[in-house]
Amino acid sequence: MSRVEPDRGAPRGSLVRGILFRAGLVVTVVIWATLSIPSFPLPLRWRYWWITRWCHIVSFMLRTIGGIRLQVRGLENLPNEPGVMLAKHQSAWETLNLLPFFYPQSWVLKRELLKIPVFGWGLARLDPIAIDRSAGREALRQVIRQGKKRLAQGHWVVIFPEGTRVDPGQRGRYQQGGALLACQAGVDVTPVAHNAGEHWPRRGARLIPGTITLEIGPAIPTTDRTPAAVNRDVEAWIESTMERLTDPRYRDC
Template sequence: MSVSQTTNVPSASLMRGLLFHAGLIVTVIIWALVSLPSFPLPLRWRYWWITRWCSIVAFMVRYIAGIRIEFSGLDNIPTQPGVVLAKHQSAWETLNLLPLFYPQSWVLKRELLRIPVFGWGLARLDPIAIDRGAGREALRQVIDQGREKIASGRWIVVFPEGTRVPPGQSGRYQQGGALLACRAGVPVTPVAHNAGEHWPRRGLRMKPGTIYVEVGPPIPTEGKSPAQVVNETAEWIEAAMDRISRDRSASR
């Protein structure tokens, strides 16, 4: 590879990233404003309308960032809503797991709801907004609200590592999502992916390629402790991450 080719690769990734993030900012503002009339509507209707923005993001991921998505294990998704425990590397999974698990509620920081325009729309999606500094009270909020939302027909998506972890690394898996699943009497559906390799948690560059998403078999919670459930989940996710890495290396 020539010197000019070497220097052009990061430049192209940066250009894609700049265009993509500019598109994110513009579209989220526009969509939040055009969603204002939907705020008084019943939750089902306003949820459908507001989350159409995720489809816009998916379009930009494909055609601006140049990133394809490949799914496997979709037949593992239960027919009834439960708890999803997913790998957390990127902003991609916070928006683009929606078509797989619809409708869903996110567990998120309450501060996000205070962001002008964006936070207003987010609040109208009825998420589980917690104060992370509240300790046990925050966990109680997740359990109480999560059980209600599952009973009403919504999936609960939790990122057990708590924060975005760079590709190739693993964070400490926390028990909150597993505890909710045990209390609600529903299985855990694990999800692994390599989104952080293409939409990094830091910086503006977007790397074209393929995000591989693998949905695992549901992990039963009956008769198990939250520690057992989260350990089984972590083992499956990290093994799946190794498979994704090996498959990518073999395809090069």
């Protein structure tokens, strides 16, 4: 399968798919968040299971409305115990669709997201690591402090080291916060690469039908290593894998 360029030559139907999909997102998140309110007083594991069923609804809509399928490689690399997962950040896709492979998980996210009516209420009940990104070093201390707590609870901590979404073929600066957390907590890092941005672009309303390839890398150890060294290994693996994922010769290998 050849590479699909989101911004050039996309079929007209992809815009219709995108509009229908986003309408479905709005309708289902309002319905599911409302249905989830009675679960808020329940223990975390119960309310977590119920609230995150919405992610499965999103996945279903992507397949049926968006014509977007998923191919997964590297499942044999999944560790037996939760740790820190560092992933490429291209799209909204990875914030919702990594859950089946890294369950349960706590995202590092902007505190402002918790203020969104309805959606933010449910998100807050999943115990994310909500930080004030303008707080500088204090934001990093929040990640370390809350991240250790979530790891002790048996949650994966999901961090996008580039900090913000980047277009396919682009690379952001890999920040060391995730590697620092892993080193201080004494857990491995699992790197993740994917090409979701080619099918669910970060800009515009289009969805581009095709196959998202998700690749889970071998665990990167942190014992007796510096965060900088761990971060370099993470960036090297993710970016080299991204080159392969976007090369048409390797799409179906």
